[in-house]
Amino acid sequence: MAEVRAEMVANVWKVVVKEGDTVSDGDTLVILESMKMEIPVLTEDDGVVTQLKVNEGDVIQEGDLIAVIE
């Protein structure tokens, strides 16, 4: 199981995957936006997205859980 967390305060601009999707290393899970910059959040693991904790438009804090890959 791997947890993907936010590296910075940001707005969730786009949610690319949904719970149940199969992903592999390097796939984009969500795209964050902070300070006028788009920041794709990638998975470093292969697996299934078992939890997706953010919605488009959310403001998330550094360290917040974005997704769980199992």
Added chain:
Amino acid sequence: MLTETLGPVLVANRGEIARRIIRTVKRMGLRAIAVHSEADADLPFVREADEAVLIGPANPAQSYLDAAKVLEAARATGARAIHPGYGFLAENAAFARAVVDAGLVWIGPAPEAIDRMGDKINARNLMEDAGVPVAAGTREPVTDLELARKAALDIGYPVMVKTAGGGGGIGMSVAHDEEALAKAFEQAARAAARFAAAAAEGGEGDALAGPAILLERYIERARHVEVQILGLPDGTVVALGERDCSVQRRHQKVVEESPSPGITQELRERMLAAAVRAGEAVGYLGAGTVECLVDADKQDFVFLEMNTRLQVEHPVTELVTGLDLVELQLRVAAGEQPEVRPEVRGHAFEFRVYAEDPKRFLPGPGTITAWAEPAGEGVRVDSGYEEGNTVTPFYDPLMAKLCVHGETRGQALERAREAIAGFTVEGPKNNLPFCAELLDEAEFASGDYDTGLVGRMRGGRA
């Protein structure tokens, strides 16, 4: 003086530039009015204005980009002129028109000039027709990937792919082959769609219009050199020297200097003359910037784009010319014909202090727990924040501009080194360590660098 008729002046911006404009407005004896979002209520520019109006929530679309709210604030406070700063509504011709229609003075060029230069495709064509050199590129909007592929073959790789609107390096990328072109095109199309959506939200433009994208021949090892111009009421345009903005990450400037160490006097004269021609071709009034790409080896240049507003890096020009560009903007907007005899003295740098990590340059917003600005001979700091403020993720990462002036480039660099070491910022991540690292980089110190410098310092990852 005519400028007395301008006040009160509403500053439709935030952060360091709002603060800097307010300073000159007040020095000229005029009342300064700030507008701000909920997120910015505690920033210095709000306090330093004579009056401040809350215009909406943090989201810029509902505050700084909302033309109706800004105009309502102007009406409510009795403002007679609006200074847009840079970004937000500064290059929005519809807003400029609305300001004029409301009977207010727009401190910027005529809306028609913004229209003609705001679209990068149109601007390129106009400049080419005016005899200003441009890079090989597309004269019509490229609306799909197939057209992009054909255009790239005509132009020859590598090509720069960018959106006709927007700025700040957003949606811009270089493609060295067809595979990279597909990626670059997709990225630009996404950015173009967002610009269109933002414009539609602001009550103008069409969100459903196809993406307007242009391709241009990409010059490897180019310098980015721009000319500051000032259009006067009598129709003449003067050039106030150049700025070298070749230190960039993600196609966005980090450090600027004037004069440019990478051009000969002969090239400088040609560029300044071309910039004057460019300004006169669009009947330009007020402060503007003609951005060019310089091939340092060939000592030749091409037109890149024109910015119809005050530029972030205007302080370097102020430091070497002794002029106050905001004052000149106000006087020209009031119909005065200031006598400007630009004379460049010494050398100046600007270091943009961004809230971002100094290695990967990723955003690092946060609360400022300690903030101490350097001072000293030749040092100027234009900042938007102070201790206790929070740098939020809603706006660009620029916290301050550390500017230095010296009699020579060497002296200015020495002063920069001391000033950077003497600047304390704690809380948000910041790029001061990168600025210090840059000063130790032989390529930068020599002056013989190009827009690839930061990428090389970071092993191609910037």
